[in-house]
Amino acid sequence: MVKLNLRLPDDLHALVRTQAAADRRSLNAEILHLIEIGLATVTPETPDSPDGDPRRP
Template identity: 55%
Template sequence: MIRLSLRIPAGLHERVTAHAAAGRRSLNSEILHLLEVALAAPRADAGSPGGDPASPAPLREKPDSSPV
C-alpha cells in the first residue's frame, strides 16, 4: 500500500469527513471509495470537442498554500 500525504481545503475536509461518518467509514476508507467511484464513472465531457478527459476539474475553494 502506498502512503500519500495530501493537502486539501478545510471545507472539502469537512465534507469528506461528514460523508465518512454517514457511511460509517474511516476518512481513509471514504477517500478510497470516492476515488474508486470517480475513476469508474464515465466522463461526461470526454466526447466534447476540446474537452481533455485528463484535465482535472477546477477547485471550488482556494487551496491552502501555507507551509505545514
C-alpha cells in the first residue's frame, strides 16, 4: 500500500469529514470511496473529454 500526503483546503476537508461520518466510514475510507466512484465514471475512450470527443479536452 502506498502512503500519500494530501493537502486539502479546510472547507473541502470539512465536507469530506462530514460525509465520512454520515456514511460511517473513516476519512481515509471515504476518500478512497470517492476516488473509486470518480474513476468509475470516466470511460477509457474519453477520460478527459466532457462531451465525448477525445480530440477536445
